[in-house]
Amino acid sequence: MEVARYWRTTKQRYQLVGEKCPQCGRRIFPPRDVCPVCGHEARTAVQFSGKGEVYSYSVVHVAPEGYEKFVPYIVALVRLAEGPLVTAQLTDVDESEVWIGMPVEMVTRVLREDGERGMLIYGYKFRPALPVNNQAPQAAAQPMRTPLPKANGVHPEPVLQAAMP
Numbered sequence: 001m002e003v004a005r006y007w008r009t010t011k012q013r014y015q016l017v018g019e020k021c022p023q024c025g026r027r028i029f030p031p032r033d034v035c036p037v038c039g040h041e042a043r044t045a046v047q048f049s050g051k052g053e054v055y056s057y058s059v060v061h062v063a064p065e066g067y068e069k070f071v072p073y074i075v076a077l078v079r080l081a082e083g084p085l086v087t088a089q090l091t092d093v094d095e096s097e098v099w100i101g102m103p104v105e106m107v108t109r110v111l112r113e114d115g116e117r118g119m120l121i122y123g124y125k126f127r128p129a130l131p132v133n134n135q136a137p138q139a140a141a142q143p144m145r146t147p148l149p150k151a152n153g154v155h156p157e158p159v160l161q162a163a164m165p
């Protein structure tokens with residue numbers, strides 16, 4: 001029963017649910033029921049896309065209690081596509097591969113371990129987002145093909161030779 005309740009009450013952590021200000025349209029995350037821009041009450045729940053980009057990041061080597069198993073790990077400030085900044089761990093990426101402006105997307109991962117009961121706490125992290133046009137890398141990986149000179153029956157060499165003095 002306890003576990004079931006845990007799952008139910010923390011389900012909202014798996015999704016980036018924020019709010020939208022009815023006055024100025026600002027997207028708010030995390031939810032705070034008041035627009036930080038115009039001060040209007042904002043209680044309209046809005047599902048965020050989970051897409052964003054790395055705004056800044058740092059590598060954590062000395063972790064707080066419950067996170068020791070994960071060091072070193074990367075904590076980033078992610079600029080969500082909807083505008084707000086959110087702090088979260090990066091995953092599925094090496095420290096040397098992270099760059100400012102890198103497109104990322106939200107995933108659900110083990111966030112930490114509850115020491116007392118060995119319970120795994122899940123939450124969201126961000127991983128590098130796949131390129132929107134996934135045909136681009138394939139095209140780049142293929143070697144450039146040089147057209148055969150005689151393919152259409154015209155040989156280019158005489159033309160080149162005629163141009164030389």
Ligand SMILES: [Zn+2]
Binds near residue numbers: 025036037040
């Ligand atoms: Zn507002």
